[in-house]
Structures are given as structure tokens and as C-alpha cells.
Amino acid sequence: MPENELSALESLLKSREFLYHINLDRKTADLVFDGRTLKALYELMGRKSIDYIDFPISSGKESVVFKAFSKGKPVVIKVYKLSTLRFANIWKYIEGDYRFSRERIDRSNIVNIWAKKEFTNLKLLKKYGIPCPQPIAFHKNLLMMSYVGTKIAPAPMIKNVKVDFKVIYDQVVENLETMYQKAKLVHADMSEYNLLYHRGKAYFVDLGQAVARDHPAADYFLERDIRNVVRFFSSKGVKCTYEELLERVRGKPPAE
Ligand SMILES: Nc1ncnc2c1ncn2[C@@H]1O[C@H](COP(=O)(O)OP(=O)(O)OP(=O)(O)O)[C@@H](O)[C@H]1O
Ligand SMILES: [Mg+2]
Incomplete structure (x- = not known):
């Protein structure tokens, strides 16, 4: 990584500037944004021109879903929590799915495969015209997709x-x-x-x-x-x- 990028990552890690903006309580923030996730987020933000992370739309057991802005447009970033995503729970949905049979799966990378799997599934739904978020990118434990909702609020369940x-x-x-x-x-x-x-x-x-x-x-x-x-x-x-x-x-x- 070039030096200027490294220092930008360091300052992101240190300041957690974007976290103040999104008003996430400290405990949740620490659980979601471990070092690996921050690094992945930093990489995705650069690659996909994400301007800033706006606010958490939902904070669940295994993921936190954020609204963010990319080139002035709203998008969604789903962060699979490395700390709580349980291997045994998700393994049964990967093993047996022939599409992922060639992947080398272990504890360290299963969450990345999970993000890729959601991306792949959304793509397939879109292909057949089923209403769903448009997948944009996946990177490590992050999935970026289109935002479903209005200017005022995300779409309700x-x-x-x-x-x-x-x-x-x-x-x-x-x-x-x-x-x-x-x-x-x-x-x-x-x-x-x-x-x-x-x-x-x-x-x-x-x-x-x-x-x-x-x-x-x-x-x-x-x-x-x-x-x-x-x-x-x-x-x-x-x-x-x-x-x-x-x-x-x-x-x-x-x-x-
Ligand atoms: N693209 C999107 N646009 C707007 N809102 C979204 C989008 N994706 C997810 N959400 C909101 O975030 C919530 C959680 O997302 P999702 O169901 O994908 O995560 P989850 O796996 O259920 O997380 P957990 O089970 O850990 O809560 C959704 O119920 C919805 O309200
Ligand atoms: Mg859900």
C-alpha cells in the first residue's frame, strides 16, 4: 500500500471520524468495526468512490446495514460482523450449494464467501426481474448494493x-x-x-x-x-x- 494511503487508513482507524457521524453506540461500533473490517471498508470506499457512511439502517445479530453515499447517490453497505457470524450457522447454507463447491472454505474466509454468495444471489434475482437491491460490489465481509427507499426513509418491512x-x-x-x-x-x-x-x-x-x-x-x-x-x-x-x-x-x- 502506498504511504499516503497507509496514513489515510491509519487516520481512519485512529480517528474513527465517520463513526461520530453515524451515531452508533460505542459497544456496537467496536463489535462491527474491528481492524480487519475497517481496513476492508477503507479499501471499498476508495475503490467504489464512497463519499461517506451516513447512518445504520439496521443493526442485527450478524450484520449491520448502513446507508452511505457514493458519488452523491445513496447506496447501502452491509457489514457482516466478524465477531458474531457463527461458522456452524452459515456453513449449512454453503456446503451443498454446488456453486461454491470449488471454494476453499475455512473459518477465516467463510464470511467473505457469505458476502459473495449474497452478491451472486442478488444478481440472479435481478436477472429474472425480481424486485431486490441491485448488487454493486462485494469485498471481504462487505456487500455494497443499491438503496431501497426514499430520501426521507429506507423502505419499511x-x-x-x-x-x-x-x-x-x-x-x-x-x-x-x-x-x-x-x-x-x-x-x-x-x-x-x-x-x-x-x-x-x-x-x-x-x-x-x-x-x-x-x-x-x-x-x-x-x-x-x-x-x-x-x-x-x-x-x-x-x-x-x-x-x-x-x-x-x-x-x-x-x-x-
Ligand atoms: N438495500 C437496502 N435498502 C434499504 N434497506 C435495506 C437494504 N438492505 C437491507 N435493508 C434493511 O436492513 C435490514 C437488515 O438487512 P438484512 O435482512 O439483509 O440483514 P440480516 O441478515 O437480516 O441481518 P440480521 O439478521 O443480522 O439482522 C432489512 O430488514 C432492511 O430493513
Ligand atoms: Mg433480514
């Missing part, structure tokens, strides 16, 4: 909005069908927490754990997803059943 849920249900069903039959993916964490409502559409988010359809546990994940979708939309008065939705998403079995 569908559990927190009042809309015509029948319309949204139909959309979600169509997108689940496309996702399974064309993108050949199973979300594996589908629920009202991972669907954002924006400009009349339900956006799929949180694609890290999504697996290829021929993952050995894909059926189990799909059935769990379908159960969650039916549970949520039924609670909103939409008439739907588990059997009917599962059949629709799976589509016709191939001819013998």
Missing part, C-alpha cells in the same frame, strides 16, 4: 405497512415462482422481515442464505419459506393455503 395485502401476496407468489423455477434458488429465510415495501412493490432482501435448488436441504428450506409466507398473509386476511402455494411455486413436475 411489509409487516409494518398498511397496504392491500392481496395485491402484494400475488406479487410475492409470482416472484417466488420465478425464483424457484427460473433462477433455481430457494430464499431459505423468507418472511415478512425480509420483504421491503417500496413504491407498490415487495422487494426481496437478505439473500446470503439463499441456496441453489439442488442443495440437499432445499426442499426443507422451501417448505419453511412457504409456511412463513402463508402464515403472514393469512394473518392479513389473504386466503391462501400451504399446499396450494407450495404446488404453485414448485410448478409442474418434469414429465417422467
